[in-house]
Amino acid sequence: MRLWWEVARRSFRRHSTYRAATYAGVFTNTVFGFIKAYVLIAVFASRGGAPVDGMDVTDAVTFAWMGQAFYVMVMLTYLDLAELIRNGDVVAELYRPRDLQAWWLAADVGRLGYQVLVRSAVPTVVGAVFFHLRFPSSPGVWIAFAVSFVMAQLVCFAHRFIVSLTTFWLLDYRATQQAAAVVVAFFSGMLVPVTLFPDWLQAVARFTPYPSMMQTPVEVLLGRHAGWADSAAALGSQLLWVVVLFAAGRIVLAAATRKVVVQGG
Amino acid sequence: MLPRRRTVREWLHLYLVLAGARVRADWQYRTSFVLFTITQFAITFLDFLLIVVLFNRVSRLAGWSLAEVAFLYGLSGVAFFVADVFVSQVERVSVYVRSGRFDSLLVRPLGPLFQLATDDFALRRAGKLVQACLVLGVAIAALDIEWTLLRVAVVAMAIVAGTVIFSAVWIGGVALTFWAVEAQEVVNSFTYGGNYATQYPLGVFAAWVRHMLTFVVPAAFVSYYPALYVLGRDDTLGLPQSVRFLSPVAALASAMVARWLWSAGIRHYRSTGS
Numbered sequence: 001m002r003l004w005w006e007v008a009r010r011s012f013r014r015h016s017t018y019r020a021a022t023y024a025g026v027f028t029n030t031v032f033g034f035i036k037a038y039v040l041i042a043v044f045a046s047r048g049g050a051p052v053d054g055m056d057v058t059d060a061v062t063f064a065w066m067g068q069a070f071y072v073m074v075m076l077t078y079l080d081l082a083e084l085i086r087n088g089d090v091v092a093e094l095y096r097p098r099d100l101q102a103w104w105l106a107a108d109v110g111r112l113g114y115q116v117l118v119r120s121a122v123p124t125v126v127g128a129v130f131f132h133l134r135f136p137s138s139p140g141v142w143i144a145f146a147v148s149f150v151m152a153q154l155v156c157f158a159h160r161f162i163v164s165l166t167t168f169w170l171l172d173y174r175a176t177q178q179a180a181a182v183v184v185a186f187f188s189g190m191l192v193p194v195t196l197f198p199d200w201l202q203a204v205a206r207f208t209p210y211p212s213m214m215q216t217p218v219e220v221l222l223g224r225h226a227g228w229a230d231s232a233a234a235l236g237s238q239l240l241w242v243v244v245l246f247a248a249g250r251i252v253l254a255a256a257t258r259k260v261v262v263q264g265g
Numbered sequence: 266m267l268p269r270r271r272t273v274r275e276w277l278h279l280y281l282v283l284a285g286a287r288v289r290a291d292w293q294y295r296t297s298f299v300l301f302t303i304t305q306f307a308i309t310f311l312d313f314l315l316i317v318v319l320f321n322r323v324s325r326l327a328g329w330s331l332a333e334v335a336f337l338y339g340l341s342g343v344a345f346f347v348a349d350v351f352v353s354q355v356e357r358v359s360v361y362v363r364s365g366r367f368d369s370l371l372v373r374p375l376g377p378l379f380q381l382a383t384d385d386f387a388l389r390r391a392g393k394l395v396q397a398c399l400v401l402g403v404a405i406a407a408l409d410i411e412w413t414l415l416r417v418a419v420v421a422m423a424i425v426a427g428t429v430i431f432s433a434v435w436i437g438g439v440a441l442t443f444w445a446v447e448a449q450e451v452v453n454s455f456t457y458g459g460n461y462a463t464q465y466p467l468g469v470f471a472a473w474v475r476h477m478l479t480f481v482v483p484a485a486f487v488s489y490y491p492a493l494y495v496l497g498r499d500d501t502l503g504l505p506q507s508v509r510f511l512s513p514v515a516a517l518a519s520a521m522v523a524r525w526l527w528s529a530g531i532r533h534y535r536s537t538g539s
Contacts, residue, residue: 020447031454034474035462039319042469046323172297179304186311198321 003098004106011110022115026122029068033123036064036191037131043196055195058134059222063193065127066218069120073112073156074188074213077180079104082164082173094257101161101249108157136223144231148217151238155212158245159184165249168256189215209241279375283383291389298389305392313338313400316464327468332407333496334465339401340420340488341463344427345456346394352432353456354385359442359449368536378436378527410495419491419510426512427487430519434459434482437523443530459484479504486515 015022044050044057055063081104084090093100127133136142163180167173185191187210194205194215205211216234219225225234271279291298316338320331329337358381361367370377410416438452463484467475478485493500494509 018447020445021450024445024448024450028450028454028458031458032461035458035470038470038474039465042327042465043319043323046326052322170296170300172294175297175301175304178301178308182304182308182311186315191315192318196322197318201318 004102007103007106008110008113011107012113013110015111015114022118025072025115026119029071029119030123030126033065033068033127034130036067037061037127040064040192053195054224055193058132060193060196061127061131062133062135062222063189063218065123065131065133066221067190067214068123068127069116070152070190070214070217071123072115072119073153074184074190075181076156077160077163077184078173078177079108079160079164081161082167082177085164085167086172100253101246104161105154105157108160109153112153134222136221138223141220141223141226144225144235145217145221148220148235148238151235151242152213152217154242155209155238155245158242158249159209159213161249162245162252165252165256184210184213187211188213189218193218195219209245212238212241280379280383283380284386287383287386288388291387301389302392305390306396307392309342309393309396313396327466329466329468329498332404333492333498335400335404336408336496337466337488337492338464339397339404340423340427340492341460341484342397343394343401344424344487345431345460346390346397347424347428348431348435350388350390350394351386352382352435353390354387355381355436355439356449356452357381357385358439359446362443362446362534365536367534377531408496416495419494422510423487423491423512426516429516430483430487430512431456431459433516433519433523434484437519437526440523440526440530443534455482459487463488483515483519486512 040060040063041057044060049057051059081090081093084093096103136145159180163176164173166176170176187194187205187208189195189211194202194211197205205215216238220231220234225231313335316334317331319326320334324330326334355378358367361370361381367377370380373380434455435452438455439449442449442452459478459482462470462474462478467478467485467489470478475485478489490500490509491512492498500508
């Protein structure tokens with residue numbers, strides 16, 4: 001446990017040294033937040049303010065800004081591990097006497113600890129200043145959101161891990177990473193809330209792990225899963241994906257280490 | 266001795282040799298190359314699907330129909346992705362500066378901009394351009410436009426001027442990173458942000474955003490103003506009619522600002538290291 005804590009702590013410190021890059025990212029996240037918010041406002045204005053499936057314009061705008069707050073967590077679809085696999089340095093990673101998945105999870109948590117702190121806070125505050133956003137008043141909803149947020153982070157990590165491992169076979173990660181980014185952006189609710197999808201597409205999305213990355217936690221925050229049973233169902237579906245994707249990651253890793261020829265040998 | 270001026274033909278030859286070398290190098294990773302091109306093509310479809318999804322909930326967005334928004338999307342997309350294929354590589358200037366490789370660009374007998382554009386030329390990005398052309402074509406087919414010579418000219422002008430505007434935003438934005446090398450991501454809000462915003466009618470946005478997109482980052486001249494003329498629509502900003510034809514002026518102005526920023530950036534550049 002001590003080891004993982006130290007890895008996370010150092011990763012946190014490493015990322016906190018790139019100040020200007022972080023501010024630049026915050027700026028860009030915020031600009032996109034405005035564009036997304038105005039588009040959604042126009043959509044609801046064109047409907048004469050009529051809600052979609054219980055989602056009104058305030059919910060939608062909150063969704064747009066939460067998307068910006070979740071951005072760093074959701075939209076990074078690969079780990080530095082992918083580059084190590086591409087250039088062959090992964091061989092040293094495989095020799096080290098510790099669990100590869102847990103090591104990278106610890107590093108990922110450290111990175112996000114810093115980035116989520118800075119890059120989420122600013123867009124949320126700016127959004128709240130310029131627009132009317134909806135935040136829950138009940139502490140129960142906040143607790144459910146916190147749990148849901150942690151699970152979203154785990155789903156995102158497990159997904160990143162698998163995407164990175166495909167480099168073992170493709171020897172390059174840019175294409176898979178790009179493809180993953182698009183699918184994630186679309187089905188996680190990052191670009192448009194899944195609630196606004198046509199019913200059939202919504203059904204498709206709900207069968208994938210992607211809504212667990214963002215759509216579900218934001219729904220929890222907006223109180224769309226009020227009550228014990230509904231909250232449990234929402235968090236349960238996330239937990240299911242955490243288990244499935246972590247297990248899948250280990251299987252892929254095992255397959256890779258068994259059959260793969262490390263580059264540069 | 267000053268190098269003699271090269272002719273257009275020589276420039277073209279140099280471009281083909283340098284960019285061609287990059288394409289051949291990328292082609293070594295065949296699966297990745299093909300997959301990347303296809304993904305780029307598919308990516309932008311999901312991008313467009315997003316607009317279709319929104320129109321599943323409304324019949325008109327700020328008064329514009331789906332076909333009309335698709336027209337905006339296509340115009341903006343074609344201009345943006347031509348700039349993306351040929352110019353967006355300049356983004357990597359911050360990588361060059363940080364690693365010290367920018368010095369080697371400066372000592373070679375070619376402008377650094379030319380070298381950057383060829384060094385990281387990525388043909389695989391053309392996948393997105395194909396998609397934008399398709400959407401524009403379908404939108405034009407779906408819309409009942411009465412084509413006159415002037416309308417055709419305005420569309421052609423919009424694409425050329427739009428490409429220049431987006432290229433200028435890219436180069437001018439990237440030039441700013443000579444002062445703040447880590448601030449690269451800020452440029453994205455003007456380039457990708459400009460493209461994203463101009464896929465929608467300007468009336469979607471609050472007044473201050475509309476003014477930004479007209480007077481500061483003139484992305485509205487890429488799609489919105491020319492489209493007003495071609496589709497025969499009224500302007501929500503209440504600017505004079507002539508604004509619809511001002512895309513080339515906006516392009517020229519942005520190119521001049523970009524040129525000035527870039528040379529100021531190069532002058533400001535001090536090598537890294539000791």
